[in-house]
Amino acid sequence: MAPISFSGTIPSKKKADLQAIAVALDISDSGTREDLQGRIKRHLEQHQSKYEDDPTFSGLYGKRKKSAQPPIGSPDEREEKPQKSPQNTRSRRIVPLDPRETTPVDDMRNVSMMLKNLPISPDAESTPTTSTRPSPQKEQRKPESALPVASVQKTRPASKPIAEVARESLAKLQVSVQKHTRTTLLTTRAVLSDSTNIWFITALLELFYILYMIIPWQTFELAPGSPSQFYLAIPYPPARTFLQPPFWTVLIHWSIPTILIPLIFGLLVSFHPANSTSARTPRVIALDPLSASIVRLAAHVAYPFRALNASLQGVDVIGQKWRLLTASVVVAFAFAEAIFNAPGAFAESRVRLRAATPRRTVPSEDTPVSITVTGES
Structure with a gap:
């Protein structure tokens, strides 16, 4: 076997x-x-x-074998090898020229004489040309940075046409404008949908109109060299206007029925469910716009502008018609807001009332109840 x-x-x-x-x-x-x-x-x-x-x-062990020592040839064979390969002999003679190795001082003359009397053979002349040629392996190992610039430029992606880039930029700009416009409109609507803000905005508009009418405005002109060209005129109020009593009298009579009286009643009177007396912990609202708007309309109707106009001419700058119209619009917006918020405010007040009410414990039927009877002696 x-x-x-x-x-x-x-x-x-x-x-x-x-x-x-x-x-x-x-x-x-x-x-x-x-x-x-x-x-x-x-x-x-x-x-x-x-x-x-x-x-x-x-x-x-696969293909691994013991490394055998190379056979030692005869001296004749060793002498024939340099003759067969003149490139090796030349390379051996050039080795001492390497600057990294040093040659003894005594042998320097022999080396120089050998270099001077070096025989020139056809094989030796062709050796430098062949040795200078780079091997294909070295060419393959060249880094990518050594490649020509043209090959690198070919790999770059082609740029988009100017028309396409402009079209994309215009589309992005349009989307951005639409987004910002929508945000601005929503913010403006949120501000104008509050009756308190409407109350203050109408008061500011009336104040600006009164200041525009009663102040004798003067202008400061920034004129160029020739009068025919464009010039800029900056209006400004003269300082003596603020020292005259009629100016402050008009502002005081306007602010009493428009701001002062409505503000007092708006802070003191409120029918909001959160401010009701039945709530244990009421949520205090700083100003009730509905109460302030109602009182503002009533004050404009009852305020004696006609009697004051007889003694002080021009005290009613806005006029009764526009004063009543502005106050009526503010009252209408306040009613609309109150009607819309009434269900939510009522539900919120009920929840807060239940949370503040202490729970009552009812004894069950199984719980023994002790009754003590006290008799008269």
């Missing part, structure tokens, strides 16, 4: 083959496939000199 021989790589073996190899090597064959592979590899590496020449296990 022919002896068994193992060949091939250890990782490609099955577990049964690995167990057979372990039994042949007289080592443990227990464990997983990875354990057997590691155990067999370590054993073969530790005993390489023993099993590498064994035909049974030499196939497990």
Whole structure:
């Protein structure tokens, strides 16, 4: 029977083959496939000199063989080798010229004489041309930075046409304008949908109109060299206007029915459910716009502008018609806001009232109740 021989790589073996190899090597064959592979590899590496020449296990080492010493030739053969390869002889003679190596001082003359009397052969003349040619491996190892600029420019993506770029920029600008316009409109609507803001805005408009009418405005002109060209006129109020009593009298009579009286009643009178007396912890509202608007309309109707106009001409700058119209519009907006917010405010007040009310515990039927009767003696 022919002896068994193992060949091939250890990782490609099955577990049964690995167990057979372990039994042949007289080592443990227990464990997983990875354990057997590691155990067999370590054993073969530790005993390489023993099993590498064994035909049974030499196939497990693959193509690795012992490195044999090169045969030592005769002196004649060693002398023939330099003659067959003149390139090697030339390279050996050039080695002492390397600046990194030093030549003894005594041998410098011999080296210089050898360089001067160097024989010129056709092979030697062709050697520099052949040696200067770069090998294909070196050409392949050139870094990418050494490539021509033209090849790098070809890889760059082509720029988009100017018309397409302008179209994309215009589309982005349109989307941005629409977004900002929508945000501005929503913010403006939120401000103007508050009756308190409407109350203050109408008061400011009336104040600006009164100041425009009663102040004798003067202008400061920034005129250029010739009068026919464009010039800029800046209006400003004269300082003496603020020192005259009629100016402050008009402002006081306007502010009493428009700001002062409505503000007092708006702070003191409120029918909002959150400010009701039934709430244990009422949520105080600084100003009730509905109460202030109602009182403002009533004050403009009852304020004696006609009697004051007889003694002080021009005290009613706005006029009764526009005063009543402005106050009526403010009252209408305040009513609209109150009607819209009434259900939510009522529900909120009910929730807050329930949260503030203490819970009452009712005794159950099973709970014993003790009754004490006291009789008269």
